[in-house]
Amino acid sequence: MKMWSGRFSQGPDAEFEQWQRSFPFDRVLLPYEVAASKAHASALAQAGVLDGDELAATLFALDQIGHEGVPEADEPAIEDVHHYVETRLVELAGGVGHKLHTGRSRNEQIATDLRLYVREQIDEVTRLLAQFASAFVSQAEAAGDSAMPAYTHLQRAEPVLVAHWMLAYVEMLLRDIDRLSDCRKRLNVCPLGSGAVGGTILPLDREAIAAELEFDSPAANSMDATSDRDFAIEFVQALSFVALHLSRWAEEFILFSTTEFGFVKLPEQYSTGSSAMPQKKNPDALELIRGKAGKVFAEATALSIGMKGLPLAYNKDLQETQQPVFSAAQQVSGMVRVATGFMGTVEFNYVRMQQAASCGFMNAQAAAAYLVRQGTPFRRAHELIGKAVRLCVEQSCELEQLSKDDYVLCGIDADQQFYSALALKEVLAIHNVPGGTAPARVRGSLQTAKEKLSQYFGVAHACT
Secondary structure (H helix, E strand, O other), rough: OOOHHHHHHOOHHHHHHOOOOHHHHHHHHHHHHHHHHHHHHHHHHHOOOOOHHHHHHHHHHHHHHHHHHOOOOOOOOOOHHHHEEEEEEEEHHHHHHHOOOOOOOOOHHHHHHHHHHHHHHHHHHHHHHHHHHHHHHHHHHOOOEEEEEEEEEEEEEEEHHHHHHHHHHHHHHHHHHHHHHHHHHOEEEOOOOOOOOOOOOOOOOHHHHHHHOOOOOOOOOHHHHHOHHHHHHHHHHHHHHOOOOOOOOHHHHHHOOOOOOOOOOHHHHHHHHHOOOOOOOOOOHHHHHHHHHHHHHHHHHHHHHHOOOOOOOEEEEEHHHHHHHHHHHHHHHHHHHHHHHHHHHHEEEEHHHHHOOOOOOHHHHHHHHHHHOOOOOOOHHHHHEEEHHHHHHHOOOOHHHOOHHHHOOOOOOOHHHHHOOOHHHHHOOOOOOOOOOOOHHHHHHHHHHHHHHHHHOOOOOOOO
């Protein structure tokens, strides 16, 4: 029987009935619906609606439903996860099961369930991101003082430590974690007790309900509580940043794994071959991560568009906000898991990277900096070194290979200290500022990253 059938003299159109159901996808919310129902049952007992035996029977049956878990198969007669739990509760506990819906509405139930789901997903994605970031830290430590080219406009710019490059991704991931943490703080209010729109009809202890479910407080306004999906939009938008960073990382590793770069050795565990070309090893894991990022962006857009025209309070349109949340969470969790496995097994050609960092005039800015330290204005130093580079291009050589006479032609007095300043080690060392690539600074940044990440390990958050 429908939860709302008393008002109607005939049943819904069969096709419409199946089309409007949400149980095929919202059944994943079963653990959260059970937890919220237990909190509501306790509040009903405190309000005198359930006696002690009824409460015990209700809680026992709800625990059994939770233990049974999400049904593997769809049940066409069930409208949604709330309908399923109530129906199963009556089967297990008898008539007392009909009392559980006293003083509550599905509007507040789904708002609560979805918050519990998003909160748990935030904790899970945070844990996965910390593991991914730690894989970068491990690779950065293994790289030691190895250098590589850094790029601007996808052209070689300056040499940096490989570890410095790795830590750039750690910074992105730490920002992702911060965004998820902020979202968690804002969503952690409890809609239960809001009723359908104006608040529950019973004197329920909303503070006790919120505390049982580990919310910080009850939601302050019943109309907002039942219709708010800001937290869902914010969560998926935060996930879209994760997907964005994963896609950028994947693209760079795809480039660096090509023969033309040769910096990255693709792990066979995360690669595939070609059905036609026997020699191929393709970066399929990276390409799929790059491709799946688009799905996450689409889910974020779908949520915003779905909400933009809704008046207060609950509208059935809100049913359509669930699947984008489920999909984005599933996509990002899978992407991060695969990316972490890839980073844990990938190898780098440090020799090739070091060679690339030592040619192509990667020391040009360092040469200009040396002249500046000798008192030459930067614009003049820039011009003089530019002339030297042009001469190198004509002679097919590097800056350190020009003779003193060549430098005289460019207006530069190249003494031994000048040539020493062109060495890769010295070029790296001059970037000795916070956030710079000087080896001492990078070692400090590595330690800071490890300290930041350490707080995310060994801490288990309650799911519901």
